[in-house]
Amino acid sequence: MPDHEVVIVGAGPVGLLLACLLVQEGIDVVVCERRAEADPRTRAIGIHRPGQDALDAVELGSSVRQRALRLDGGDVISRGRTLASLSFTSDRPVLVLPQQQTDALLRERLGMLSPGALLSAHAVRGVRDEGPFVRVSVDMSDGVREITGALVVAADGVRSPRREELGIAWRPRAGAGTYAMADAVDVSGDRRARLYCEPDGLVESFPLPAGRRRWVVRRRSADAELLTAAAFLDVVETRTGVRPEMPDEVAPSVFDAAQHTARSHGRGRVVLLGDAQHEISPIGGQGMNLGWMDAVRLAETIVRDRAGGRYDFRGYGRRTRRSARVAQRRSAFYMSMGRPVHGASLVARDILIRTLGSAPLRRGSAGMITMRGI
The missing domain is CATH 3.50.50.60 (FAD/NAD(P)-binding domain)
Structure with missing residues (x-):
């Protein structure tokens, strides 16, 4: 036995x-x-x-x-404009x-x-x-x-x-990329996630319990190593205009x-x-x-x-x-939505995001995010 x-x-x-x-x-x-x-x-x-x-x-x-x-929901932002906003229903929180x-x-x-x-x-x-x-x-x-x-x-x-x-x-x-991640102080009580689909690459921002917020940055080959809080915050601020509150001793983690x-x-x-x-x-x-x-x-x-x-x-x-x-x-x-893009490709991506966030498609888009159909 x-x-x-x-x-x-x-x-x-x-x-x-x-x-x-x-x-x-x-x-x-x-x-x-x-x-x-x-x-x-x-x-x-x-x-x-x-x-x-x-x-x-x-x-x-x-x-x-x-x-x-x-989470109350999430917003997709590019160059200071909100392209789409989604809310999560009570049956799929x-x-x-x-x-x-x-x-x-x-x-x-x-x-x-x-x-x-x-x-x-x-x-x-x-x-x-x-x-x-x-x-x-x-x-x-x-x-x-x-x-x-x-x-x-x-x-x-x-x-x-x-x-x-x-x-x-x-x-x-299919699907690959290199990212850096760190948690910052956030006492705002904001319960919405934000995805900054910027020309130089994605920045994600998710609220955490206990007054924290997680930031994730898609790295470009031209970016610094992003292994220090200062380097990480510089990239976040350059892309989004937001500089989170993060102690100098925080060491962002980089992952593929x-x-x-x-x-x-x-x-x-x-x-x-x-x-x-x-x-x-x-x-x-x-x-x-x-x-x-x-x-x-x-x-x-x-x-x-x-x-x-x-x-x-x-x-x-x-x-x-x-x-x-x-x-x-x-x-x-x-x-793919978070890749660095410029010119006509950036315009096309923004149009696609707006379309997916429009009233007829909003519920389906939220369902994709919340694993409906898997």
Whole structure:
């Protein structure tokens, strides 16, 4: 008999949510996480309706809604003019909560459901499908040990070593760019997001809880490294006319946005989940929510098939690939709207944005942003 029914590799928000879903169904789960402590990095902030539904399924929805800021809507601005304004309806709200807080709630919930299920400082070094079970090599503080599971779920991120170990191709999709990001003070109480689609490139501005606001800048090759607060603020002010309040010691983070899809959902008893299966550009804010949707689908499949001991993940793979394709197309479009453009291309882009924000199309545009149809 395997040591566990399911071994999950990676304790990000998607792996943790899957663990909670499975434990609630009486399934024996362990989560192996290479880090000794929770990830402190600034990551995802937006929680859309599908993500809220997934959190409700593990009884965290109310806790998230209490802590999160609810966006009133968003404005698209260019050269001082508002091109489009959208509001988010009560049936598809957009919540904003830093990922560190979401992760903390998921860790706490898993600890309540199954104390000891989360194994921190347990780095998985390899998996081997033995047919009736999977053997997992884990690097612990006292050396390498092996554990076994009826299933292994690789939720170990975009650079998933498990995906590479399985030899699953990682296919690029449209949409790429380099961005810099930092959080600033904002005590205005403004609950609207703003997208500055400027000639020299996109600047995004999102309110956060506790009097903060996140700023994201699309970098051009001509821009400085944007690794200091002063350099970052200079670019924001040059493009938007706004200079946020940010301490000098703040170090903006620079990241490359790209999109990929795994050729397969997994092999045998090893299944890919979340960013290990598909990379969605953070410009659009749908990646974490899509991973949560995948986790719900995967949990349903595991619960359905566990009695027979033979798992069929083909339906899970088809559904997750379809959702990823839709999300990637939307993110690629959002990124294209934020490219540096001038002349006739700038005029054409402004006309397109105005059209999408017009009364006949406004509801559909808001639905795209809030993951309707994914």
